Amino acid sequence: MRxxxxxxxxxxxxxxxxxxxxxxxxxxxxxxxxxxxxTPGExTPGExTPGExTPGExTPxxxxxxxxxxxxxxxxxxxxxxxxELIAAFEGEYGVDVVESFYESNEAMLAQLQAGVVYDMxxxxxxxxxxxxxxxxxxxxxxxxxxxxxNLADRFQSPPYDPELAYSAAYQYGTTGLxxxxxxxxxxxxxxxxxxxxxxLASAYSGQISLLADPRETMGAALMYLGYSINDTxxxxxxxxTALLQEARQHIATFDSDQYDEALVSGEMAIxxxxxxxMIVGIGGADNPDQFAYLVPQEGATLWTDNMVxxxxxxxxxxxxxxxxxxxxxxxxxxxxxxxxxxxxxAAAEEFIEPxxxxxxxxxxxxxxxxxxxxxxxxxxxxxxYFAEARS
Amino acid sequence: xxxxxxxxxxxxRMLGANGWLVYLFLYVPIFVLIVFSFNDNQRVAVWTEFxxxxxxxxLQNDAVLRALRNxxxxxxxxxxxxxxxxxxAALAMERYRFRGQRxxxxxxxxxxxxxxxxxxxxxxxxxxxxxxxxxxxxxxNFGLGTISLAHIAFNIAYVAVVVRAxxxxxxxxxxxxxxxxxxxxxxxxxxxxLPLIMPGVAGGALLALTLSLDDVVVTSFVSxxxxxxxxxxxxxxxxxxxxxxxxAVSVVMLVASIVLVGVSLGLQxxxxxxxxxxx
Numbered sequence: 001m002r003x004x005x006x007x008x009x010x011x012x013x014x015x016x017x018x019x020x021x022x023x024x025x026x027x028x029x030x031x032x033x034x035x036x037x038x039t040p041g042e043x044t045p046g047e048x049t050p051g052e053x054t055p056g057e058x059t060p061x062x063x064x065x066x067x068x069x070x071x072x073x074x075x076x077x078x079x080x081x082x083x084x085e086l087i088a089a090f091e092g093e094y095g096v097d098v099v100e101s102f103y104e105s106n107e108a109m110l111a112q113l114q115a116g117v118v119y120d121m122x123x124x125x126x127x128x129x130x131x132x133x134x135x136x137x138x139x140x141x142x143x144x145x146x147x148x149x150x151n152l153a154d155r156f157q158s159p160p161y162d163p164e165l166a167y168s169a170a171y172q173y174g175t176t177g178l179x180x181x182x183x184x185x186x187x188x189x190x191x192x193x194x195x196x197x198x199x200x201l202a203s204a205y206s207g208q209i210s211l212l213a214d215p216r217e218t219m220g221a222a223l224m225y226l227g228y229s230i231n232d233t234x235x236x237x238x239x240x241x242t243a244l245l246q247e248a249r250q251h252i253a254t255f256d257s258d259q260y261d262e263a264l265v266s267g268e269m270a271i272x273x274x275x276x277x278x279m280i281v282g283i284g285g286a287d288n289p290d291q292f293a294y295l296v297p298q299e300g301a302t303l304w305t306d307n308m309v310x311x312x313x314x315x316x317x318x319x320x321x322x323x324x325x326x327x328x329x330x331x332x333x334x335x336x337x338x339x340x341x342x343x344x345x346x347a348a349a350e351e352f353i354e355p356x357x358x359x360x361x362x363x364x365x366x367x368x369x370x371x372x373x374x375x376x377x378x379x380x381x382x383x384x385x386y387f388a389e390a391r392s
Numbered sequence: 393x394x395x396x397x398x399x400x401x402x403x404x405r406m407l408g409a410n411g412w413l414v415y416l417f418l419y420v421p422i423f424v425l426i427v428f429s430f431n432d433n434q435r436v437a438v439w440t441e442f443x444x445x446x447x448x449x450x451l452q453n454d455a456v457l458r459a460l461r462n463x464x465x466x467x468x469x470x471x472x473x474x475x476x477x478x479x480x481a482a483l484a485m486e487r488y489r490f491r492g493q494r495x496x497x498x499x500x501x502x503x504x505x506x507x508x509x510x511x512x513x514x515x516x517x518x519x520x521x522x523x524x525x526x527x528x529x530x531x532x533n534f535g536l537g538t539i540s541l542a543h544i545a546f547n548i549a550y551v552a553v554v555v556r557a558x559x560x561x562x563x564x565x566x567x568x569x570x571x572x573x574x575x576x577x578x579x580x581x582x583x584x585x586l587p588l589i590m591p592g593v594a595g596g597a598l599l600a601l602t603l604s605l606d607d608v609v610v611t612s613f614v615s616x617x618x619x620x621x622x623x624x625x626x627x628x629x630x631x632x633x634x635x636x637x638x639x640a641v642s643v644v645m646l647v648a649s650i651v652l653v654g655v656s657l658g659l660q661x662x663x664x665x666x667x668x669x670x671x
Contacts, residue, residue: 074617079628084454099618100455104628108612111513115520117534117616258630285433 064145064318066325071316072097073323074120076109078306081123081172083339090326096319113137118313121320126305127375129168130161138167139310145321148328151348155365159305160372168307169324170345172336174276175364176217176302178295179261179283184208184270191295193225195271197248206251208270210263213255215387216373217302218245221273224300230371233379238386245390255391265292280341280360289356296364303370305345422646429639446640456641458618459625465536466611466621467604470543475597477544478551479589483581485552486559503549512613515542519614534616542614543604550603551596558592594656601652605645 064070079102087098101119103109106128113119114135124132132138143149149169156170178196180189184205194201196209211218220230222241232238253269260272261282272279276294283292308327310320326332334352337344343361344350350358364370376383432443450456484490485497503511515538523532566588570580586593608623615624622645626638 076617079455079625100458100620101615101617102455102459102620102625102628103615104608104612104624111516111613112534112615115516116524117520119617 064142064321066145066147067094067322068145068318069094069096069316069322070318072099073316073319074099074101074118074314075323076101076103076119076122078102078123079104081306081340083335086327086332086335086339090323093326094319094322098323110135110137113311113313116313118315119311120314120316121308121310121323123171123306123308126159126161126307126372129307129309131375132309132311133162133167137311139312139314139317140166141169141310141324142321145318146325146328148325148330151328151330151333151346153345153347153365155370156305156345159307160374162307168309169328171306171308171327172340172342173303173305173345174342175296175304175370176212176221176273176275177279177297179264179272179274179279180293180295181264181267181270181291182293183291189293189295191298193221193297193299195295196252196273197222197225197244199247199251202248202251205270207253208268209252209273210254210256210260210269210271211252211273212260213257213391215383218255218273219383219387219390220302220371220373221297224297224369224371227299230300230302231374231376233376235382238382242386242390245387249391276361276364277340277342280357283360284341284356294360296367296370298367298369300369300371301367303372305372425639426643426646429636429643431636431639433636446636447644449637450640450644453637455620456622456625456637459620459622460641460644462536462539462619463605463622466540466543467601469540470547470604471597471601473540474544474547474551474600475593478548478596478600479555479593481548481552482555482559483585486556487564500552501549503546504553508607508609511546512542512610515545515610516613534614535619538614538616539611539619539621542610543600543607546610547600547603550599551593554596554599555589555592558589558595562588598653598656602649605649 073096075098077100087100090096091098103112103122106124109122109124110128110131113122113132114137129138143165146169149165152165152170156173157165159165159168159170162168178191178193180195182189185195189195195205196202196211202209211221216230219238219241222244223232223237224230226237226240226244228234228237228241254263256263257274260269260274261278263269264272264274264279265282265286279294283289283294286292308324310317310324314320327336328346330346330348331352333344333346333349337346337349337353337357341357343364344353428439429446430442430444431439432445433440481500485493485500506514519534519538519541523534526532562585566584567580570584575583606623607621608627611621612624612627615621622641626641629635629638
């Protein structure tokens with residue numbers, strides 16, 4: 001009896017190893033609706049598919065119609081980033097299943113795509129979209145199938161990493177700025193990095209300032225205060241920024257990327273450098289939210305965007321296009337933001353978004369000083385080194 | 393003379409204090425985590441009042457429950473398989489001599505030394521190639537299967553180390569005596585060797601279970617559609633700031649591990665009583 005149990009355990013292990021891997025998908029090809037083969041205009045060039053790494057036959061480009069679905073959606077997203085009811089509603093409306101996966105870094109997702117792991121839709125951040133396009137990992141979007149693209153605000157119609165919006169559509173965005181305690185800094189603080197970098201101003205809040213422990217964000221803030229681009233790769237400018245940060249160091253209490261919003265609303269900090277998404281939650285949860293404000297400094301602030309894209313290996317591209325179109329719908333876009341509190345790139349959604357959230361993000365996108373952090377390649381290490389020097 | 397005993401007493405006391413400090417250092421964070429998982433507040437570090445709110449939210453969160461289920465499946469499969477394979481490897485290395493043993497020995501422990509990320513990328517490429525080749529016959533994709541295989545691969549080494557340590561302590565004469573008494577090799581293993589190395593096997597299994605339960609790096613590289621495990625999910629959550637939901641999830645994992653350890657210790661003690669000498 002004992003032996004058999006052990007063997008059955010082994011067999012189970014082997015069976016699992018063989019089943020490795022959702023053979024459930026294998027039936028899908030037959031059920032795929034016959035492609036409407038008269039592709040209007042441009043088709044995705046076949047050369048862009050990374051030949052050897054793609055498992056099996058590459059999916060031929062099929063023209064997708066609006067609201068067309070061609071099977072269940074393998075959707076990889078960040079944790080806690082979408083209202084589950086939004087997914088349930090999509091499943092009900094279109095009669096498909098959405099299989100959700102979650103990933104914890106852009107880089108891991110890149111490696112997975114390069115190895116040929118099959119997802120139908122993913123949500124990488126801005127700089128990673130650029131890399132994935134270069135690597136030929138993304139499918140060109142069929143804009144005819146996504147009429148709601150026109151709902152995107154102007155700023156998201158031609159992002160630097162994908163100027164033609166050929167491969168991506170913005171999902172949510174956020175900025176990096178300063179959360180301030182109005183009781184301490186006054187009711188109408190100047191929206192400027194001078195609050196932390198100008199010793200004359202910062203000395204008034206000495207020991208009550210926290211900056212992000214992130215080289216690109218914090219060195220970037222110093223660069224922008226000095227009038228340079230956040231992606232500036234002139235080492236002399238970086239040295240200048242380092243000197244600025246070293247000078248300001250005496251007034252800075254801590255470099256913190258995790259608890260800054262709590263430190264702000266608990267009164268421990270008067271000025272906290274941080275991400276808008278956390279600030280809105282932190283300030284919204286404070287006993288007296290009106291006592292705090294989130295500033296997007298006029299000299300420049302970071303704008304990040306997560307984007308919906310369809311990998312070339314996608315097996316159900318039409319469902320993916322339909323899902324993108326569904327999320328870009330005005331009301332659905334609002335549901336997204338009302339649930340995760342990140343900024344909505346969907347201009348049409350604004351009227352359905354909770355007033356406090358609209359107020360929090362009001363004017364953010366009007367600033368022409370918003371900058372997107374780009375990959376600087378080999379220069380990247382300098383940000384780390386100089387930041388380490390400045391904060392020590 | 394009296395001075396030296398005073399010094400001895402003093403150093404004893406310091407040693408004792410040191411022991412307590414180590415325990416404090418290890419357990420206070422866990423205690424804080426448990427306490428704050430019962431906190432009715434969106435913020436992690438501000439206490440308001442006692443509530444089961446986050447446990448309720450956890451039970452209603454399908455994504456978390458699915459991730460928990462995936463984690464448990466992978467951990468169970470990986471622990472069972474790697475314990476068997478690791479024990480076999482340890483026996484081979486410790487009890488037999490064969491050509492190329494030294495090389496095999498070194499290779500067996502490689503997974504312990506290799507950094508996680510290297511391991512992860514290797515696995516990813518390996519599975520990609522394997523799936524590619526298999527695609528001529530059957531359509532496979534990344535998922536729980538690949539995650540389980542990856543966990544088995546790195547767990548074998550850990551199990552083998554622990555079991556080998558136990559084997560090395562064991563007198564080979566006991567096995568020889570069994571052979572003298574006409575026990576077959578299998579009987580010897582079953583009746584003599586295995587009971588004696590059981591604590592090592594159990595220890596190895598627990599280690600494998602723990603490693604499997606909290607692996608993030610390797611798992612996130614070799615996962616596929618719908619196979620996200622809890623550690624990967626939680627790691628992704630941190631990007632958006634820590635919420636007490638994580639505390640609640642962690643407490644559940646913690647209690648589950650403690651129960652598992654308790655059960656295995658209990659089993660060991662029971663099997664220890666009916667030892668081979670009495671049989």
